[in-house]
Amino acid sequence: MLPIAMLHISVLHQSVQAISILPAVVEDRPAGAASLDQVAIASGMALALTIVLAVVVLGHRSGRLKALDRLLTRVDRSPWMGGIAAWASIPLMVAMVSLITALIGMYWDIALHIGVGRDEGPLANPAHYPILFGLFGISAAGVLACALPRQDEVGPSGVRLAPGWRAPAGGLLLTGAGTYALLGFPLDDVWHRIFGQDVTLWGPTHLMLIGGAGLSLVAMAVLLEEGRTAGVRSGRLAGWTSYLLGGFLVGGLLIGTSVFQAEFDFGVPQFRLVLQPLLIAVAAAFSLVVARLWVGRGGALVAVAFYLAVRGGVSILVGPVLGELWAAVPLYVVEALIVELVALRWAHRPLRVGVVSGVLIGTVGFAAEYAWTQAAFRLPWTSDILVEGVLLATLGGTAAGLLAGMMVLGLRRELPTLPRPRLLFAGALLVIAGCVTNGVIATEPTELTATATVTSDEQTADGRQVEAEFRFDREPADGDPAWVTVTAWQGGGGDGLHVQHLEEVSPDVWRTTEPFPADGTWKTMIRLHDGRDLSAMPLYLPEDSALDEPEIPVAEEARAFDEEKLVLQRELDDDVPGWLWLAAGSVVLLCSLLLVLGLGWGVSRYARAPRPGVDADRGAPVGV
DSSP, rough: OOOOOOOHHHHHHTTTTOSSSOOSSSSSSSSOOOOOOHHHHHHHHHHHHHHHHHHHHHHHHOOOHHHHHHHHHHHHOOTTSOOOOHHHHHHHHHHHHHHHHHHHHHHHHHHHHHHHHSSHHHHHHTHHHHHHHHHHHHHHHHHHHHHHOOGGGGGOOOOEEEEEEEEEEEEEHHHHHHHHHHHHHHHHHHHHHHHOOOOTTOOOHHHHHHHHHHHHHHHHHHHHOOOOOHHTTTTTTOOOEEEEHHHHHHHHHHHHHHHEEEEEEEESSSTTTTTTHHHHHHHHHHHEEEIIIIIIIIIIHHHHHHHHHHHHHHHHHHIIIOOOOOOOOOOOOOHHHHHHHHHHHHHHHHHHHHHHHHHIIIIIIHHHHHHHHHHOOOOOOOGHHHOOOOOOOHHHHHHHHHHHHHHHHHHHGGGGGSSSHHHHHHHHHHHHHHHHHHHHBOOOOOOOOOEEEEEEEEEEEEEEEEEEEEEEEEOOSSSSEEEEEEEEEEESSGEEEEEEEEEEETTEEEESOOOOOTTTTTTEEEEEHHHHHEEEEEEEEOOOOTTTBBBBBBOOSSEEEEEHHHHOTTTSSSSSSSSHHHHHHHHHHHHHHHHHHHHHHHHHHHSSSOOOGGGSSSTTTTTO
């Protein structure tokens, strides 16, 4: 317990945040890391939570605290638990509630950074509260899963922690995934101190928060199976509650793996557009194949229904209810139907279902989401990404489907019959990593400039509004670009994002179709994405004294395009040596690899554990 407690205490830095709305004056906000006094406040709150958790766990293990024993007895007797041991079902419910809480905070936080910009301070962003408590809840659920069962209640996949104390493998994995996500908070503060504030979802430490929360669902699946096995040993068979819980759990996995797409959902992605269909295909193939083959017939549809209800509900809560930006939602309905149809033929061959479903998701599913983006997304897909997008989606979907098939074999305890599982696991991960790496590699057009001609300039109640025509010194795009937009962001709250596609007058002349904001805290630019080219030209940028950056006003002059992130993210410190960025990124990568390998170990441990004598009755409809 002590190492876990210390890790929770260390997580503190940027963690908790506030109940006040960020002010509109950019230059009053610090551009670096948290002040030490606010770090201390956050540390105290995390310490208090950790002490409470430690007291509860140690009190239960020692027998002095009877409240958890009474709760276990009540849940075990409940007819709604569907044959799942209470020591597993209680942490699973805690983890699911915590995940949804963290999800709300994450989308709220992303909306605030897009609409408002960087935080005034570590206690100034209300969205960090649900993120912190949600991630702490995931880790705490894992600790509870390790602490609740008595010695004779954990199956053969359990791990001996101390004399008389065996913890379920799923509980250890859940603790590790939640702690990994929490570790992103102190590392994020260190990152900001070195590199400046990167107000982007795909900052390395931000990916730790998202990855730990999303992949915790794999740990929860192992824990659910261990709880079912314990239920069977005690004579309780799984029922429809167990079926729905499995479907909802994999629906949560679909939500977690889809959070990586959030910047595309809002309309301010900071990487190439081909990355979006790849991420959708990977999330769909992995989650929905697991849902159908592990949960049973209709499992993929149940998972998508849960995904749409929760993920759509978060968009409504963050957007219309809290008054922040609206985030679009990928549908996944066609992908779920694909998996269900493929499984009708090969449900007994999980790897084949995974591979065939991945190929179809990367092609047919790509076409369905292509059509949906035209109606629902600020940046719809275009023919510019068609060939590469289908290729990456197919490769990524196939690899993810293969991983899903292996996970299902593990949960069915059939993994030991698979030849060279470690080689397949590593190969699939490398394919996905290679596709993602290809998606993030971008270039900038050489010596491209554009001259603005202002056609309308008005001072309105919302500030200065400008329309303009832009003459490029050459054709900016070869054919149909992924996007040529005027993008203005960080203008303030739910109205702090403006994205409009420029209209082509001639190959080298483009113009706006509506006014764009050009004063206050807005960062307004032309964004160009064509093939691998990803660049931007500032139209209006405010003065920022914290960064020692002057105002760049709208002007009728030739301006050069530059690397896009230098315009989008003025807060980044570009004077840091490249080796330091590589070293810091390597630390995050190492932590991520340890998490993925740990999850693979957990699934393999459960798969290779001796089968209980009643394994044949292990609970329909799982694996139907």
